[in-house]
Amino acid sequence: MIIDLDTATKNVKTADYDVCICGAGAAGITLAVYLARAGKKVALLEAGGFEYSDQSYDCYKGKNTGMEYWGLDTCRLRYLGGTTNHWSGRCKPLDEVDFMERDFFELPGWPIQKSDLANYEAEAKSVVDISGDFTAADISNWTSGKFIPDRYAISAPTRFGDKYRAEIEVSGNISLFINANLIDVRLNKELSSVTELVVMDYGKKRFTFTGKNIVIALGAIENARMLLNCDTQLKGGIGNQSDFVGRCFMEHYNINYGFFSGNPKYWKNMKKGLSLYTDSQFSLEHKIGNGNVSMSISPDPPTGGGRSKELRKYIRNNVCKWDEITELSRKFVDFQCPGDGILGTLMEQSPNKNSRVSLDKETDSFGLRRVNLSWQMNELDKRTIRTIGIELAKEFARQDYGRVQLASYILDENAKIPVGYHCHSIGTTRMSKSPEYGVVDKDCKVFGIDNLYIGGSSVFSTGGGTNPTFTIVELALRLAKHLS
Numbered sequence: 001m002i003i004d005l006d007t008a009t010k011n012v013k014t015a016d017y018d019v020c021i022c023g024a025g026a027a028g029i030t031l032a033v034y035l036a037r038a039g040k041k042v043a044l045l046e047a048g049g050f051e052y053s054d055q056s057y058d059c060y061k062g063k064n065t066g067m068e069y070w071g072l073d074t075c076r077l078r079y080l081g082g083t084t085n086h087w088s089g090r091c092k093p094l095d096e097v098d099f100m101e102r103d104f105f106e107l108p109g110w111p112i113q114k115s116d117l118a119n120y121e122a123e124a125k126s127v128v129d130i131s132g133d134f135t136a137a138d139i140s141n142w143t144s145g146k147f148i149p150d151r152y153a154i155s156a157p158t159r160f161g162d163k164y165r166a167e168i169e170v171s172g173n174i175s176l177f178i179n180a181n182l183i184d185v186r187l188n189k190e191l192s193s194v195t196e197l198v199v200m201d202y203g204k205k206r207f208t209f210t211g212k213n214i215v216i217a218l219g220a221i222e223n224a225r226m227l228l229n230c231d232t233q234l235k236g237g238i239g240n241q242s243d244f245v246g247r248c249f250m251e252h253y254n255i256n257y258g259f260f261s262g263n264p265k266y267w268k269n270m271k272k273g274l275s276l277y278t279d280s281q282f283s284l285e286h287k288i289g290n291g292n293v294s295m296s297i298s299p300d301p302p303t304g305g306g307r308s309k310e311l312r313k314y315i316r317n318n319v320c321k322w323d324e325i326t327e328l329s330r331k332f333v334d335f336q337c338p339g340d341g342i343l344g345t346l347m348e349q350s351p352n353k354n355s356r357v358s359l360d361k362e363t364d365s366f367g368l369r370r371v372n373l374s375w376q377m378n379e380l381d382k383r384t385i386r387t388i389g390i391e392l393a394k395e396f397a398r399q400d401y402g403r404v405q406l407a408s409y410i411l412d413e414n415a416k417i418p419v420g421y422h423c424h425s426i427g428t429t430r431m432s433k434s435p436e437y438g439v440v441d442k443d444c445k446v447f448g449i450d451n452l453y454i455g456g457s458s459v460f461s462t463g464g465g466t467n468p469t470f471t472i473v474e475l476a477l478r479l480a481k482h483l484s
Ligand SMILES: Cc1cc2nc3c(=O)[nH]c(=O)nc-3n(C[C@H](O)[C@H](O)[C@H](O)COP(=O)(O)OP(=O)(O)OC[C@H]3O[C@@H](n4cnc5c(N)ncnc54)[C@H](O)[C@@H]3O)c2cc1C
Pocket: 022, 023, 024, 025, 026, 027, 028, 045, 046, 047, 048, 074, 075, 076, 077, 078, 079, 080, 081, 082, 083, 084, 086, 087, 088, 089, 090, 091, 180, 181, 182, 183, 217, 218, 219, 220, 222, 422, 423, 424, 425, 455, 456, 457, 467, 468, 469, 470, 472
């Protein structure tokens, strides 16, 4: 059943749910659907409607006070299906090494193992419509054990709102409320349990929802922002007794390593390019994070579209034929010429307390303080980025795949590394063995609150060098089992 709070006038059932889930993105929808299939009565509260609207999106605006990050505005979508309305669908589960205790990281890792999620892998594949295995391109000539072929699968990409809307509409167990903005989480007087959720539509009508269990699944940045805003009963916000809410904001670094020229012997017939991943022995020995490097030859004509397609075409036709002008122009604009060897990266960021989401003074239309994001890189991350780049270039040359021309900031330890990102927000309500180092326990339950759970990548203790959504779905399935 779907109810629009903006137009609902009477008979809105707001009480007595088994589970109230806030946020209908990858995490919230997976959880709601699987709980409902298990016979639980679920209220799914979604801030947006069925498509983009300025009034909903406005709540995502905030401030950047750390490294450049436009993702607050451009990455996140605030309507049914959430950010999966524009995700790309690259999927891969986390590796065993991601769950290992890596004592060179600043903070402890996951309190669970890969085996704790393994049972959910097959079901998670069906959620994101992957039928086969996670596979790697065949690169049988590659002999370096430091970097292994990366195994992954591509989802359609599944738009969670579109895929599950019909099931939700006819389900007797799910009530999906759209235009339902969570604005406060109220606790009992012992401060040990959630008593009600305060929710508003865009006309500022106020509703209170109750359920035996509550799950907050608003996306990693909003999960932290919401807990921090809920500070009228608990100073500093809910779950924040150790000052970890909002801390350890992690992304996957998208670093421009430079270019390579490929040996035609290998590259002439290579269709998909090389997609390599750090071998765990290699990253553990070097005491660095993990990461993916993909290598391909820029085709002519170029593939892809987007707003900059015409500009890229113009540059390729008019600049690429002059080497000197190409080199000069590249100091100002990042572009590729036909035949260029392109290096793509997705690198693990380590948990770092100084990289964080906090609250700004300015408020949104519901009176909630806006987000202030200070994304920070530490010395370990710089070592991860440089070591992977340099060692990969050496292996590439040793095997005569070609030669990599590394960007100067990779070789010069004193240079500033220009940093991009992948719109993967992670780690702001991290999972930990004890409240000393995190916000939720191994079941995703907020420490100290007996019926409050968190869904999404904010619970990741470490992020791996891997896209997060597959793990988000696995965790949601695991939480559905726990709450069933
Ligand atoms: C361009 C792009 C490409 C990407 N590609 C990949 C990829 O290839 N592979 C991958 O694994 N990941 C990818 N991602 C990341 C992926 O989209 C996210 O990991 C995933 O959507 C997160 O799911 P979520 O449910 O935690 O959050 P979201 O999907 O963001 O859902 C959060 C939901 O909460 C709702 N909400 C927010 N605030 C409130 C409130 N106060 N009250 C009620 N509801 C609220 C929102 O409207 C939204 O529906 C990509 C992201 C982008 C932007």
